[in-house]
Amino acid sequence: MRYQSTRGGSTANFSDVLLEGLAADGGLYVPEKYPVVTPALLASWRVLLAEQGYAALAHQILRLFITDIPDAELARLTASAYHEQVFASRVVTPVTPVGDTGIWLAHLSNGPTAAFKDIALQMLGRLFDYELTRRDTWLTVLGATSGDTGSSAEYAMRGLARVKVAMLTPHARMTPFQQAQMYSIDDPRIVNFAVAGVFDDCQDLVKALNSDAEFKATYHIGAVNSINVARLLAQVVYAFATWLQVAESDTQRISFAVPTGNFGDILSVHVAHQMGLPVDALILATNENNVLQEFFATGVYRPRPAHAVHATSSPSMDISKASNLERFIWDLVDGDSQRSAQLFTHSDDGSFGVTGGFDLSHDEIFVTQRERFGIVAGASSHTDRLATIARMWREHGLLIDPHTAAGVHVAAQLLAKGEVRTPIIAYETALPVKFANTICEALGFEPPTVERFAGLLQKPQHAIAMANDANQVKSWLASWLTDHQSVPPHTH
Ligand SMILES: *Cc1c(COP(=O)(O)O)cnc(C)c1O
Numbered sequence: 001m002r003y004q005s006t007r008g009g010s011t012a013n014f015s016d017v018l019l020e021g022l023a024a025d026g027g028l029y030v031p032e033k034y035p036v037v038t039p040a041l042l043a044s045w046r047v048l049l050a051e052q053g054y055a056a057l058a059h060q061i062l063r064l065f066i067t068d069i070p071d072a073e074l075a076r077l078t079a080s081a082y083h084e085q086v087f088a089s090r091v092v093t094p095v096t097p098v099g100d101t102g103i104w105l106a107h108l109s110n111g112p113t114a115a116f117k118d119i120a121l122q123m124l125g126r127l128f129d130y131e132l133t134r135r136d137t138w139l140t141v142l143g144a145t146s147g148d149t150g151s152s153a154e155y156a157m158r159g160l161a162r163v164k165v166a167m168l169t170p171h172a173r174m175t176p177f178q179q180a181q182m183y184s185i186d187d188p189r190i191v192n193f194a195v196a197g198v199f200d201d202c203q204d205l206v207k208a209l210n211s212d213a214e215f216k217a218t219y220h221i222g223a224v225n226s227i228n229v230a231r232l233l234a235q236v237v238y239a240f241a242t243w244l245q246v247a248e249s250d251t252q253r254i255s256f257a258v259p260t261g262n263f264g265d266i267l268s269v270h271v272a273h274q275m276g277l278p279v280d281a282l283i284l285a286t287n288e289n290n291v292l293q294e295f296f297a298t299g300v301y302r303p304r305p306a307h308a309v310h311a312t313s314s315p316s317m318d319i320s321k322a323s324n325l326e327r328f329i330w331d332l333v334d335g336d337s338q339r340s341a342q343l344f345t346h347s348d349d350g351s352f353g354v355t356g357g358f359d360l361s362h363d364e365i366f367v368t369q370r371e372r373f374g375i376v377a378g379a380s381s382h383t384d385r386l387a388t389i390a391r392m393w394r395e396h397g398l399l400i401d402p403h404t405a406a407g408v409h410v411a412a413q414l415l416a417k418g419e420v421r422t423p424i425i426a427y428e429t430a431l432p433v434k435f436a437n438t439i440c441e442a443l444g445f446e447p448p449t450v451e452r453f454a455g456l457l458q459k460p461q462h463a464i465a466m467a468n469d470a471n472q473v474k475s476w477l478a479s480w481l482t483d484h485q486s487v488p489p490h491t492h
Contacts, residue, residue, distance in 0.1 A: 001067045003029040003229060006330040007341035013068045015131050018230050019139060021223025022210050027341065028326050029229045035064035037240075037276035039250035046244045054092035055082035057244075058123070058237045065233045069130065077130060081122040087111050092119065093238040095245045095425065099396045102422025103257075103411060105404070106242040113181055114431035114450065115316070116265060117152035120234035125156035125163075127230055128222075132162040139222045140481060141165045142209060144202035146261065147178035148316045148430060150192070153224040154185050164189040165224075166477055168202035169463070171195055173311055173318070176457060177434045183461035191480060197468040200306040200320050208470035215474060219481045226264030227323050235268030236275075242425050243277055253280040257411035257426040259403040260284050260292060261317040263324035265427060270328060270373060281420040284377040285410035287314045287385070292322055296369070296377035299361030301325070301347070313382050313438040314402040316430070321356075331373070332365050376419060378410035385409060389442035399447055402438045404428045 002011035007027030012020075017029040049057045059078040063071060082092050088110040095104045111118025132139055141163055143153055150167040157163045169182065171194040182192050195202050206225065210216055226232065243254055256279060258266040266284055273279035286293045288310045295301040303321040312318055326344055333339040347356040360366035369375060380388075388405040392398045400408065407426050414420040432439045432447035439447045466473060 001035075001065050002032045004032055004337070006030055006326050006337060007344065008337035014066045014230075015068050018127055018131055018228070019222050021221075021225075022207070022227050024213070025341070026211070026345070027337075028227050028323070028330075030327050030330055031065055031229070031233075034271060034274045042240075042244070042247075042250045042277075045240060046250075049091070049241060049244050053082070053090035054087075054237070054241055055079045055090075057241055058082055058234070061237045061240060062123075062233060065236075069127075073130060077126045078123070081126050086122060087119075091241070091245075093241050095242050096398075098392070098398065098408075098426075101412075102415075103408065103424045103426050104242075104246050105398065105400070105428045106238070106425050107428050108238060109401075109428055109431045111152070112155045113148065113151040114434055114453070115148040115152060116235075116427065116429045117148050118156070119238060120231040121149075121152040121156040121224065123234040124153075124224060124228065124230050125160060128157070128163055129160050137220065138162040138164070139220050140477075141224050142168075142206055142221050142477075143224050144168045144199060144206045145174075145182075146170065146199040146202075146316050146318055147174040148434075149225060151178060151181035154182060154187075154190050154192075157224075158185065158187055158190065160189075164191075164481070166191050166193070166480075168193045168195050168205055168466070168473070170198045170202055171465070173198060173315060175315065175435055175437065177436065177453075178315075180456050180459060180461060183463045184456065184459035192463040193466040193473065193476075194463040195466050195468055198306050198309050198311070199318055200309055201468045203319075203321065203323065204306075205468070205470050205473055209474060209477075212474070215478075219477065225323070226262050226267075232264065232268050232271065232324075232327070235265060236272050239269045239272035239277060239279075243272075243279075246423055246425055247278070251278050252423075253278040255279070255281040255283060255411075255420050255422075255424040257283040257285060257407040257424050259314065259317055259407040259427065259429050260286055261319040261322065263292065263322035263328065265429065266375075267324045267327055270331070270375075273374070274331065279374060281414075282373065282375045283407070283411050283414060283420060283424070284375055285407040286377065286379045287312045287317045287406050288379070288381060289318050289320060290379040291320050292325070293377040293379040295325075296375050299363065299366040300357070300359045302357040303347075313385060313435070313441075314380075314406050316403055317406065328373075332360075332369065334365075376414060378413055380406045380409040386438070386442040388412070389439065393443055399432050399439070400428060401430045401432045401435050403430050
């Protein structure tokens with residue numbers, strides 16, 4: 001399997017795109033073609049998941065995409081990432097019904113930092129370690145986080161001798177729990193910046209540093225954000241794993257409801273769908289930052305300037321420019337990389353108004369989207385999410401976090417309007433304990449502390465205050481990475 005940029009150019013191996021992150025032309029790497037999964041294969045995977053667990057399924061799915069790592073190695077890496085001790089169960093992503101509503105919660109948050117991102121990042125950490133050791137080199141992971149990616153990445157990369165992590169966080173925009181998870185990490189190879197800005201500013205800084213080819217090469221800059229194709233592939237696994245637990249036949253079409261920020265999680269369901277997973281509707285849920293809901297409703301993609309991004313009670317979705325949208329558009333234009341490059345470079349250079357974007361409302365490719373890909377979108381307000389949290393608790397005894405509530409709200413709304421059918425698998429993307437204030441506002445009590453996080457909020461914290469300025473980030477990193485040059489390689 002080879003990978004290519006959404007903006008054209010030559011193809012590359014998985015192990016190269018794993019370390020490179022964003023392609024040199026500014027595009028995102030995508031698999032050249034999607035592997036095909038038949039109902040018979042689904043039937044055998046159902047048995048595999050039941051008998052051998054998630055790790056075995058992950059191995060079977062990932063080997064379709066990752067062909068340049070020896071199969072036995074890949075099996076070893078998936079077995080170590082998806083261990084019962086890391087994810088509390090062999091199934092890793094169990095599902096439970098929401099009463100008799102026809103909605104199922106897919107529990108994706110049983111990893112070390114209580115968000116779904118752990119599932120992909122635990123694998124990514126092991127893939128990095130394998131590949132960096134093989135090449136005898138090191139990597140600086142540079143990322144932006146709205147709260148969950150950063151901690152998932154740091155918990156997954158902690159202790160890897162060949163990896164250093166620099167994470168840009170939006171100052172005072174994360175919840176106390178998210179902030180404590182990141183800022184309490186005490187590891188000489190990990191640094192957190194508190195940037196004077198919002199998540200989109202942090203993401204733009206990462207892009208700016210990545211577009212400096214010399215800086216990128218000198219300091220071995222790589223990515224853990226959802227632009228890294230390995231994350232996408234690891235997430236494809238649980239689209240299958242959750243479907244296999246709910247489907248009553250090998251061809252039953254099931255809808256998925258996914259709270260969306262950077263369009264990464266939902267894109268992995270889209271990929272599974274393109275591979276042959278029987279997906280009915282793909283329900284995209286946003287919060288007040290509804291750029292994507294607007295795009296799928298109208299065909300007009302209009303990202304907003306950073307200052308217009310609302311700080312909401314579902315902060316991991318407070319994103320205006322969803323980087324993974326480009327991968328979906330690439331499928332929408334049937335892999336026409338010229339067209340895709342044109343849409344996104346024009347979007348970036350501001351030819352469609354100051355904040356960029358594009359208008360596909362009259363384009364055949366957009367008009368047929370629902371039929372071909374099944375995406376249907378909705379938004380939620382703070383009040384909607386509070387009401388959903390309260391309703392789930394009162395009617396079903398289920399405690400859900402505000403992101404999961406965004407997905408459940410939109411799914412319920414579309415169900416009531418008759419626009420989608422059950423069964424629906426709703427992704428639970430984080431545990432309520434990460435968002436205690438909002439749970440308290442909805443229910444009048446705090447979510448019970450999960451034992452493994454006891455004492456977290458009391459730990460000492462530290463972060464580097466940073467201006468929203470690429471040059472300042474660069475010079476800070478340059479001196480940090482130069483000082484640490486003796487730390488990374490040469491450990492066996
Ligand atoms: C990251 C995140 C999301 C959004 O996922 P994307 O892949 O960025 O669309 C939703 N909920 C939670 C809890 C998250 O951490």
